[in-house]
Amino acid sequence: MTQSSEQGFLTLPTGEKTDVCLDLFTTNPHRTYDAATDKTSIWLPYTNVGTGDYSLVILANFGTVITFKAVDPGDGRPFIKTSGTDKYLEVAGDYRGIDMVIGQDYDMTVDLPKLYKYNVANKQVTNDDVSSLIIHRLKVKTGLSGPVDYKISITGLNDWTNTVSVTQPNQYQLNNVNMQASSTHVVPIFQRNENLAIRIIGNTPFPVSLLGLDWEGKLNQRFYRRG
Structure with a gap:
């Protein structure tokens, strides 16, 4: 039984390819950087956000995964924010020009x-x-x-x-x-x-x-x- 794909966005050093296992995932979403706060806003391509967790996979740092809650959990964990009708994530640092994938988690x-x-x-x-x-x-x-x-x-x-x-x-x-x-x-x-x-x-x-x-x-x- 396998979840891997022979053609995908992720590439191992040995050449194998696969996709992430996320619902509604998108690769290299639109992002903006604020130099004053040193934070990058990563915009979701859809406005209908479910109740589950979302993950951001940053490929430039050994596949770093940042998990976001769909709503503010009130305990300091990162969550999806709203600007008008648009949804976005906010992460510290400048992530312009870096490959990444974002989508909703499932087990x-x-x-x-x-x-x-x-x-x-x-x-x-x-x-x-x-x-x-x-x-x-x-x-x-x-x-x-x-x-x-x-x-x-x-x-x-x-x-x-x-x-x-x-x-x-x-x-x-x-x-x-x-x-x-x-x-x-x-x-x-x-x-x-x-x-x-x-x-x-x-x-x-x-x-x-x-x-x-x-x-x-x-x-x-x-x-x-x-x-």
Whole structure:
């Protein structure tokens, strides 16, 4: 499953292209700069603004993402402002002539099914739901992707989220998009499969491409004999 596009506005250093995953996104919107305040106003190409969050992706700074609320939240976070009937964002600094994308956020979520050891025989697949299985870790293979969250829910414990950042400080080129063409995410679990629920979340403007996954763990067949 992939959200990436072979032809898009974003380009990785390795040559792959993709688009952002934003609703109603537009590239290089009109902007004006006020030298007195050192702020840039970035104008939306539409006046009908929904209630969700909006993101501004600035490509000149490693794909910096600034999230704006649709209305003033009253807590100091940036929000979309109004001038007459026009809508605009205001950011500190001079961003004239810099590539950027703006659009409305949405999340991608994938709930994994219960994980079992399976057997293939006579073109049939059967799950071993009798043996005791403790899953130690997941290894998720991804294609062209941005950051990914793995929400782990364990019966009787508080949920926790493991965020896999795409690139490490010594693995990327400056002023490039925060994505990799391929990667393997190792997610620690250490829990019995029957007590476990896993949700994969993409909640950034960058795509998430899931190619497959493996699990590692301890299987105890409890000395049962199966026909």
